Amino acid sequence: MTNTPSKEQSREMLKWLNRNRLDLLDFYRNQYVAYNAEGLIAHSENLREILxxxxxxxxxxAIYLVPRSTASIQILSIRFRTVSRHNWQPNYHVKMKHRDVEISTTMLVDSGAELSLISFKLGQDLGFALADAESSLLAETVGGRVEYVIRNIEMTIDGHGFIAPVAWLQTNTGGEQLLLGREVVFDRFNIEFRQAEEQVLFTWREDFSSQTPIPQ
Known part of the structure; x- marks a missing residue:
């Protein structure tokens, strides 16, 4: 069977994730979990095994990489206890592919992030490696500095495929949250946040349909 959910199926799956996110943090931290609208399917620390x-x-x-921390919200090394009565996060399903590894995962849509971000663990599991003599870059965050390198990766959102850069963290920050940032993604889609309805709406921009993808 195809593993591409319809928009309605995707919404129902994300509702399940948001309802059960705190339980996943309690029992499956730093593991990959496979889930759908009916519940948990499997869990493992190994990406190929969970697939x-x-x-x-x-x-x-869909696959969700559960953060290490039980904090409700985490931005790199800074943790914030929730002060909101609306326990919802703007997560969305994104397919990412590198070579022979493809994962349909769950990413937090972050309009404040210039780049999409993947953890050190996920980058390793996808098969990324540092080139000989390659140097890490430094990013300034509210929690201090973190090291990262840029990698291009194939992404598919709602059936639309493109190549976008991601910042692959080079250190374990204590959290494994995957962020979907602005670069390329926000140029190709109009994105609307509807917190009251617990929805994020992605609308493909037709003026990008004929453009050549960014080369790897």
Whole structure:
């Protein structure tokens, strides 16, 4: 079966994730979990294993990398206890592919992030490696400095494929939150946040349909 959910299926799956996110943080921190609107399918610390388990189930699924921390919100090394009565995060399903590894995962849509961000763990599991003599870059954050390198990756959102840069962290910051940032992504989609309805709406910009993807 295809593992591409419809928009309605995707919304229902994300509702399940938001309802159960705190339980996942309690029991499966720093693990990949495969889930759908009906519940948890499988969990593992190994990306290839979780993909095999999820595919073997025959169920529609998405992958979520559960952060290490039980803090409600985390931005790199800074943790904030929730002060909001509306326990919702603007997560969205994104397919990412590097070479022979493809993952349908869940990313936090972050309009304040210039680049999309993946953790050190996920980058390793996708097969990224540093080139000989390659130097890390430094980013200034509210929690201090972090090291990262830029990698281009294939992304698919709502059936639209493109290549976008991601910042691959070079240190374990204590959190594994995947961020979907502005670079390329926000140029190709109009994005609307509807917190009251617990929805993020992505609308493909037709003026980008004929443009050549960024080369890897």
């Amino acid at each position: 095999d388990l999820a595919q073997a189930s025959g169920e529609l699924y």
